């Protein structure tokens with residue numbers, strides 16, 4: 080017998096009698112001021128949240144806050160026409176300084192943003208870039224993770240991530256340090 | 271001084287039982303106190319996060335019921351998961367034990383190199399946190415084959431450089447002080463001598479590991495949740511190391527114990543709400559990555575491991591331990607863990623839950639672990655999937671005594687304690703006797719028959735117990 084058959088037959092023999100799945104509909108009843116809660120939570124975990132009226136305002140912010148010679152990549156034509164990086168070897172993104180993309184939706188209770196590879200341009204992009212900016216449509220903020228998975232539904236993707244804040248670690252004596260391996264900073268533009 | 275008093279490294283009870291190792295750990299009083307306080311601080315962050323969710327208790331109950339369903343339908347969920355993963359172009363492997371797991375991983379590497387593994391260092395693997403590969407001693411196995419495994423979680427890299435196993439499943443180097451890490455990095459990464467600034471040291475590790483991510487073709491990750499309905503798996507990190515490894519590598523291997531399976535994607539909502547809040551008090555980990563299909567040109571493998579789990583599933587009293595989502599809340603709250611350190615447990619998974627899992631793997635070698643508890647029940651109170659941890663520890667004691675595996679020093683005192691704890695009227699009575707004993711015959715409590723006495727003064731007995739006080743004053 081192969082290990083597969085062996086393991087599965089032992090499991091079948093040893094598993095207890097079938098128990099029902101619980102109902103999830105009773106969960107996720109928390110009521111929040113969505114924009115306020117999302118902002119408060121994300122800023123609490125090291126992100127920056129800015130409310131803007133249009134893409135021009137975002138551009139102005141980037142120009143004012145990041146060095147001119149930075150390598151900026153984006154999936155949004157408003158910021159960059161160049162799409163070559165999306166099909167290049169992922170290792171070639173090692174010198175990306177700034178990535179600006181659009182998130183599908185966000186979650187108020189934990190400051191998480193849902194991205195799939197089509198929003199990322201490349202799977203490694205939001206991790207390997209030094210700084211990350213994500214545009215979120217305010218009207219897409221959902222209260223809890225239950226609504227979030229409802230929204231994702233059975234949509235297909237190869238890779239997706241709930242991203243909440245910049246990369247961080249507290250492995251050295253519990254001191255919080257931003258920028259462990261992923262992006263050192265996250266700014267979210269709410270439009 | 272580099273080596274902490276806890277650096278009894280090997281996962282091997284030959285180097286001492288829990289209490290012997292704890293005794294060594296306890297010799298450094300300041301470090302023990304610091305360790306205790308650091309962990310309790312994390313426990314308090316967990317409480318704060320939990321209190322912010324109205325439905326916290328309902329969430330725990332729901333998570334527990336989902337996991338009960340998973341245990342009862344494990345066979346079908348695994349078959350469904352495999353079927354869907356294959357549809358997603360993921361290669362699925364099954365490993366009966368640690369040895370087979372390691373052989374499968376080696377096979378994948380060797381196939382990638384078409385049997386001709388080059389001798390340079392770039393053939394190696396980057397690995398993000400996976401307690402399962404610790405359980406399987408995979409790093410040691412691959413090292414013998416000439417394949418270098420680089421641990422990429424900062425805490426894991428620290429203990430790896432120090433040639434130690436992790437002492438905690440979420441915070442692997444929680445027993446290390448920053449001065450010691452500064453010294454370690456000075457030696458291995460060339461940081462300036464005496465610099466112990468966490469920001470500076472983290473930056474050094476970032477640069478060091480970025481180079482590894484960019485040059486290693488094979489990445490191994492653990493699995494937090496595997497979804498039967500869709501064949502995808504979720505990996506949670508704060509650092510982003512799992513993603514840096516997996517998205518740059520040509521080959522992604524994910525190792526999972528079969529109990530990581532959950533029925534449907536919507537159930538992730540329940541577990542992701544509980545996991546980080548229970549672990550560190552964060553609302554969610556920075557990255558909750560859903561791997562469903564390999565990227566173009568990449569190979570993705572999943573190794574589903576049994577290694578004793580199907581036996582545990584058949585033990586009615588202990589099968590609940592397979593519900594564990596490895597949040598470590600039970601470690602952080604445990605008065606024994608906090609004051610004895612992770613290495614005292616001589617098992618990949620330490621703490622209260624490790625003490626239930628370990629005897630299943632090897633009763634003789636781990637017979638001491640279910641006794642490394644005061645049975646206070648704090649673990650059970652914080653567990654996000656409602657495992658009856660302290661009761662299982664108590665039950666293991668009975669099994670171990672019956673099977674004749676108990677360490678003699680514990681049997682006498684603990685047997686008395688077990689009877690006492692399972693019988694409230696004796697408890698009341700013995701409390702009284704205990705106080706009288708402490709008043710009159712302190713040497714008797716303070717002798718070597720009481721294993722909890724070591725390295726600590728017994729508390730001053732209160733004049734009267736709360737129970738007596740309450741009885742007198744309740745009117």
Ligand code: SF4
Pocket residue numbers: 548593594595596597598599600601623649652653654655656657659
């Ligand atoms: S037993 Fe419960 S509290 Fe302990 S690590 Fe597992 S899930 Fe967390």
